[in-house]
Amino acid sequence: xxxxxDYNVGNxxxxxNAFRYIGCEVKLSREFEDINTxxxxxxxGVAAFGYAVSALGALDKQIKEIALxxxxxxxxxxxxxxxxxISTEHDEHKGLGLIQGSxxxxxxxxxxxxxxxxxxxxxxxxxxxAGLGKQKNFYFAHxxxxxxxxxxxxxxxxxxxxxxxxxxxxxxxxxxxxxxxKSGQAGLKILRNFAxxxxxxxxxx
Amino acid sequence: MLTKRIIPCLDVKDNRVVKGVxxxxxxxxxxxxxxxxxxxxxxxxxxxxxxxxxxxRSRKTIVELxxxxxxxxxxxxxxxxxxxTVEQVDKLLRSGAEKVSVNTAAVENPxxxxxxxxxxxxxxxxxxxDARRLEKKQNKWKVxxxxxxxxxxxxxxxxAVKVENLxxxxxxxxxxxxxxxxxxxxxxxxxxxxxxxxxPVIASGGAGKLEHLYDAIVDGGVDAVLxxxxxxxxxxxxxxxxxxxxxxxxxxxL
Numbered sequence: 001x002x003x004x005x006d007y008n009v010g011n012x013x014x015x016x017n018a019f020r021y022i023g024c025e026v027k028l029s030r031e032f033e034d035i036n037t038x039x040x041x042x043x044x045g046v047a048a049f050g051y052a053v054s055a056l057g058a059l060d061k062q063i064k065e066i067a068l069x070x071x072x073x074x075x076x077x078x079x080x081x082x083x084x085x086i087s088t089e090h091d092e093h094k095g096l097g098l099i100q101g102s103x104x105x106x107x108x109x110x111x112x113x114x115x116x117x118x119x120x121x122x123x124x125x126x127x128x129x130a131g132l133g134k135q136k137n138f139y140f141a142h143x144x145x146x147x148x149x150x151x152x153x154x155x156x157x158x159x160x161x162x163x164x165x166x167x168x169x170x171x172x173x174x175x176x177x178x179x180x181x182k183s184g185q186a187g188l189k190i191l192r193n194f195a196x197x198x199x200x201x202x203x204x205x
Numbered sequence: 206m207l208t209k210r211i212i213p214c215l216d217v218k219d220n221r222v223v224k225g226v227x228x229x230x231x232x233x234x235x236x237x238x239x240x241x242x243x244x245x246x247x248x249x250x251x252x253x254x255x256x257x258x259x260x261x262r263s264r265k266t267i268v269e270l271x272x273x274x275x276x277x278x279x280x281x282x283x284x285x286x287x288x289x290t291v292e293q294v295d296k297l298l299r300s301g302a303e304k305v306s307v308n309t310a311a312v313e314n315p316x317x318x319x320x321x322x323x324x325x326x327x328x329x330x331x332x333x334x335d336a337r338r339l340e341k342k343q344n345k346w347k348v349x350x351x352x353x354x355x356x357x358x359x360x361x362x363x364x365a366v367k368v369e370n371l372x373x374x375x376x377x378x379x380x381x382x383x384x385x386x387x388x389x390x391x392x393x394x395x396x397x398x399x400x401x402x403x404x405p406v407i408a409s410g411g412a413g414k415l416e417h418l419y420d421a422i423v424d425g426g427v428d429a430v431l432x433x434x435x436x437x438x439x440x441x442x443x444x445x446x447x448x449x450x451x452x453x454x455x456x457x458x459l
Contacts, residue, residue, distance in 0.1 A: 011329075013301045017276045046298060048326045078326065090323060113328045113374045115405045116428065117250055117458040118207045137208065137458045139250075139281055141303070141328035143374070159206055182281045182303060184245070 001025045002198055003038035005063065005079075008055045009047035015076065018181035022188055024195045030059060040198030041071060044181075045078030049089040049103060049144065052078045064096050072172045072197045073098075074128075080168070080175030081146055089144050099170050100150035106143060110161045113143045118158045120166045120178070126154050128174045128193050129167060136186045138166065138178035145177060172201070208458040209422050210250035210429035211446050212407060215240060216257045217286075220266055223257070237270055242277045248443045250458055252282040253306070253377070253431060257352070259287025268300050275301020283331055285377075291320050298325060306331040306377055309350040312357060312364075315371055322372025327404075332368040333377040336361040336394055344393050346380075353381050361394070362401050369402045376402070377431065379409040384433060387413025395425025407431050415441060415449040422455055 004015050006028045019026035019042075027034060035041065041063065045052050053060070067073040075083045082095045087103035095103070106112050117137040122129045138158075145164050148155050153170040157163040158178075167176045174194065180187035215222045215237055222240050223231040234240070241252055254274070256267045264287065271284055284297050285306030294305050311318050311332050321330045335353045336346040346361035365376055378398055380391035390411045399406050405428035408421040418430045447457040 009325075011298045011301060011303060013272070013299065014275050014279075014303075017301065018279055021276070021279070046303070046325060046329055048323055051324055111403055111405055111428065113404065114207065115328060115375060116207050116210050140207075141281070141374075143327055179281070179303075182279060184280055188279060 001027055001038055002040045002042060002195065003034050004028045004042045004044060005035070005056075005059065006030045007052070007057075007059060009045055009052050009078070011046040012044050014181045015042055015044045018188060018191055019195070022192050022195070024191075032062065035062060035066065038071070039202040040194065041066065041073045043073065043075040043079035043082060045076060045080075045082065047078050049078055049081060049087040050091060050093045052082060053093050053095065056082070060096055064098060067098055067173055070172050070201070072194065072201050073174065074194050075175040076181070077142060077177065077179055080177055081144065083168075083173060083175050084146050087144065098173050099148065099153050099168060099175070101146050101148040103144050103146050106145055106160070106164070107162065113141055114145075114160050114164070115141050117183075118160065118166075118178075120156050120158045122156055123154060126156060126167065126169050127197060128169055128190060129156060130193055132186060132189055138176070138180070138183040138187060140166075140178045142177060206456045208250070208456045209450065210407075211418070211443055211457070212251045212253055212429050212431045213244050213249050213443070214253040214255060214409070214431050214433055216255050217267065217270065218258050219263070220270060238273045238277055241274045241282065244443070245278045245280045248447060248459070249280060250429070251280060252278065254282060254284050256284070256286030263287075264293070268296055271297055271300040271302050285331070285333055289317070291317065291324060294321050294325065298329060304329040304331050304375070306333045308333040308335065311368065312348060312350050312359065315367065318368055318371040318373050322374070327372050327374035330373050331375045331377050332373040333379065334361060334364060335379050335381055337381045338391070338394070344397060346394055346397070349381060362397050365398045365402050369404050373404060375405045375407065377407045377409060378427075379433070380411060383411030384409075386411055389413065389417040390421040390425060390430070392420055392425035395421055395427050399426035405429065409433050415446060418446060418450060419453055419455065422450070
């Protein structure tokens with residue numbers, strides 16, 4: 001069972017709905033036991049970074065520990081940004097630090113927020129994005145982005161006047177800046193891929 | 206490249222989608238959940254649900270509706286109509302809406318925009334502006350509130366700049382003069398606003414032909430076009446709109 005971390009931020013329900021729609025068992029929870037026994041974790045997020053971090057509270061240590069233990073973790077939007085070390089949105093806030101990099105404002109010279117469907121170039125070696133061809137449109141809605149500096153991370157980019165990291169994968173840790181749960185069929189495919197990654201992980205255990 | 210968006214707007218009253226002209230002669234247009242899913246399957250980039258009753262009683266209904274829509278619609282959707290507090294915003298986002306749209310309450314209490322943006326992020330705060338041209342031939346527009354029934358002294362362009370500074374993530378700009386005419390969007394209005402701000406603008410009011418969409422994007426400089434009523438564009442599918450725009454060199458999500 002996939003557990004979506006319930007930490008009191010907006011629009012968590014959509015992620016659960018999307019997993020249910022594709023036939024996955026999913027639970028919204030912040031209980032230690034659920035998080036511990038889950039086949040995979042999803043850290044969603046519609047919130048400002050600082051608010052999301054404080055809402056996550058003491059859960060951050062547990063999530064970090066479990067992710068470092070090998071359990072698949074998928075961060076979405078602000079949940080994805082929280083995988084990184086630091087963000088400068090409304091003052092400086094620390095993230096989980098699972099992937100090296102910092103969350104910074106989208107540079108001037110273009111509209112902010114980056115809002116709408118943008119085309120993501122899909123590398124061959126990212127299993128979260130498997131089966132989607134060479135590029136696909138996904139729905140973005142954000143004003144800050146993760147400047148990835150981790151040499152162990154693989155990154156898929158979108159073009160927003162510069163190469164903006166759209167999805168990152170580092171071992172069992174996955175993240176998408178865009179919203180797979182709001183990106184139609186292509187987004188649902190990503191969630192199916194994640195569900196399969198979780199199944200493979202449970203199979204191994 | 207970021208694509209231009211096509212956004213159908215569904216007016217909701219008593220849990221049904223209604224169609225009418227200027228809120229008059231309302232006719233039943235179907236079930237919001239079914240229509241939302243249909244538009245989503247047919248290639249809409251986003252949806253807007255507008256609670257046109259916006260009473261205390263309807264607010265509970267709209268939350269339940271948002272929950273049902275969210276179970277079946279996997280594209281972003283915005284909910285608007287009568288939203289006055291951060292708690293209401295929270296409830297709607299939690300129910301599955303991607304964004305909320307505020308209008309009258311933002312004019313009465315601009316701090317609502319700042320509070321919502323700080324807590325939920327700018328990307329989910331849409332400010333709807335109903336604009337009425339001051340006089341014919343003059344490029345000045347005033348903000349109207351309460352579903353367009355009450356004019357204010359606020360200049361539309363100045364208001365747009367102010368809400369951007371307060372943290373709004375997007376502007377849904379409706380021309381009250383063009384609304385319902387099917388004669389095209391007011392692209393002087395659209396251009397005046399898009400030139401003044403740096404957040405995305407959705408054009409609304411006046412769509413009748415495919416070329417109107419192109420004109421709003423090219424002449425008006427908008428990022429998205431909204432069809433204010435399900436009837437306005439009954440002759441075209443979303444796919445046709447996108448193919449038309451794509452053939453004329455506009456980036457669309459096909």
